[in-house]
Amino acid sequence: MPNPTAAMLVIGDEILSGRTRDANMYYLAGELTKHGVDLKEVRVVSDDAPAIVAAVRALSQSFDHVFTSGGIGPTHDDITADCIAEAFGVSIDVREDARAILAEHYARTGAELNEARLRMARIPEGADLIDNPVSRAPGFTLRNVHVMAGVPAVFQAMVATVLATLTGGQPLLSQTLRIDRGEGEIAATLTALAEKYDDLSVGCYPFQQNGAYGANVVIRGTEGGRIDAAITELARELSL
Amino acid sequence: MPNPTAAMLVIGDEILSGRTRDANMYYLAGELTKHGVDLKEVRVVSDDAPAIVAAVRALSQSFDHVFTSGGIGPTHDDITADCIAEAFGVSIDVREDARAILAEHYARTGAELNEARLRMARIPEGADLIDNPVSRAPGFTLRNVHVMAGVPAVFQAMVATVLATLTGGQPLLSQTLRIDRGEGEIAATLTALAEKYDDLSVGCYPFQQNGAYGANVVIRGTEGGRIDAAITELARELSL
Numbered sequence: 001m002p003n004p005t006a007a008m009l010v011i012g013d014e015i016l017s018g019r020t021r022d023a024n025m026y027y028l029a030g031e032l033t034k035h036g037v038d039l040k041e042v043r044v045v046s047d048d049a050p051a052i053v054a055a056v057r058a059l060s061q062s063f064d065h066v067f068t069s070g071g072i073g074p075t076h077d078d079i080t081a082d083c084i085a086e087a088f089g090v091s092i093d094v095r096e097d098a099r100a101i102l103a104e105h106y107a108r109t110g111a112e113l114n115e116a117r118l119r120m121a122r123i124p125e126g127a128d129l130i131d132n133p134v135s136r137a138p139g140f141t142l143r144n145v146h147v148m149a150g151v152p153a154v155f156q157a158m159v160a161t162v163l164a165t166l167t168g169g170q171p172l173l174s175q176t177l178r179i180d181r182g183e184g185e186i187a188a189t190l191t192a193l194a195e196k197y198d199d200l201s202v203g204c205y206p207f208q209q210n211g212a213y214g215a216n217v218v219i220r221g222t223e224g225g226r227i228d229a230a231i232t233e234l235a236r237e238l239s240l
Numbered sequence: 241m242p243n244p245t246a247a248m249l250v251i252g253d254e255i256l257s258g259r260t261r262d263a264n265m266y267y268l269a270g271e272l273t274k275h276g277v278d279l280k281e282v283r284v285v286s287d288d289a290p291a292i293v294a295a296v297r298a299l300s301q302s303f304d305h306v307f308t309s310g311g312i313g314p315t316h317d318d319i320t321a322d323c324i325a326e327a328f329g330v331s332i333d334v335r336e337d338a339r340a341i342l343a344e345h346y347a348r349t350g351a352e353l354n355e356a357r358l359r360m361a362r363i364p365e366g367a368d369l370i371d372n373p374v375s376r377a378p379g380f381t382l383r384n385v386h387v388m389a390g391v392p393a394v395f396q397a398m399v400a401t402v403l404a405t406l407t408g409g410q411p412l413l414s415q416t417l418r419i420d421r422g423e424g425e426i427a428a429t430l431t432a433l434a435e436k437y438d439d440l441s442v443g444c445y446p447f448q449q450n451g452a453y454g455a456n457v458v459i460r461g462t463e464g465g466r467i468d469a470a471i472t473e474l475a476r477e478l479s480l
Contacts, residue, residue: 116427
């Protein structure tokens with residue numbers, strides 16, 4: 001059975017303006033690979049309702065899971081929850097269980113659960129909450145869309161919660177062979193290898209180091225024995 | 241006149257598998273902001289022809305410029321040029337000026353211009369070459385799509401070449417005010433500020449430091465005087 005597929009939607013002007021370097025994409029990509037879920041596409045859009053709604057609809061129709069990052073805080077530019085509700089045509093309002101989590105948290109910390117903070121208890125109808133062990137304000141899952149915070153520590157905690165509930169496929173294994181020759185020297189050999197081992201993925205990632213060209217060849221698949229065989233054959237073909 | 245808009249398309253399984261952390265998105269976002277071009281969307285797709293073709297078509301129709309990164313090397317998984325040709329319904333073949341650049345380069349370095357390397361001279365009909373001062377193999381611009389290498393040093397050099405040819409809008413200016421209070425404390429003030437200064441963008445980016453909550457408020461716009469006024473007003477409202 002093929003692995004489940006996933007897409008990620010990063011919401012935030014701060015990434016697109018170059019102010020912030022996104023950390024969540026790299027983290028999620030690694031976690032999904034470990035869990036046997038194939039990340040197929042990432043989109044980054046701005047804090048703009050039509051852009052978010054269109055991306056949620058497109059990605060949730062095309063992939064088994066969609067993971068979103070950003071836009072669920074208390075300020076005016078946090079519009080993700082409303083956009084998810086709009087994308088699926090459901091209502092959204094402050095929900096009692098989410099409000100209770102926030103009320104308990106702010107009572108303990110001595111801060112006020114004001115109108116702005118109460119925005120974080122707005123949850124689309126039919127969604128399940130995602131626990132936030134870091135700062136309490138929950139994420140949520142609606143249909144196949146998992147809505148999480150953009151702050152990396154919170155995002156990572158929520159990803160762990162969601163992944164524990166998913167049935168993944170077979171984890172993707174990989175081996176890398178570093179080859180100190182230009183890509184162009186080895187391309188024909190790689191093409192032949194990729195054709196012969198068509199159950200594996202053969203990637204070639206060139207680099208320059210101290211003025212010399214080289215490439216990392218990464219062979220990925222779900223069967224360790226096949227990857228071993230392909231790597232051994234590649235090394236033999238290139239007389240390494 | 242509004243700034244020109246742009247999208248970025250990152251092509252590469254190595255990003256989606258979590259093997260490589262993308263560096264080009266962050267770089268391009270910063271350069272476009274400096275040049276007054278508004279980056280509106282980024283997509284990351286795998287080395288898969290239908291996914292690349294669909295993304296090129298969608299983004300080139302929606303935005304003034306599209307910048308792509310990755311997939312223009314000599315190996316079998318480098319399919320970007322062919323996908324760009326397919327997206328626009330034009331032919332693609334080895335082009336003499338591109339072949340000459342490679343021939344001169346490999347003659348000088350003593351390497352062979354073999355069949356694999358010659359793939360890098362395949363250029364869609366009607367495209368203009370983008371100079372590659374680092375490793376010579378050119379990128380190209382077809383219509384509003386700028387096709388560049390994924391290796392960061394080459395990508396950055398090509399971005400510089402392309403941006404020199406574009407007429408940008410007004411550079412986006414920004415000022416940041418660090419506020420050592422939780423987002424929820426300041427949200428109402430920010431909402432009012434964003435409504436009053438509707439020619440500016442008011443963003444709020446929370447952080448946690450040594451267990452305390454804070455937020456960076458970033459005000460962006462093209463008129464420095466307006467940003468100054470908004471920042472001053474914000475500081476006064478919050479009694480900073």
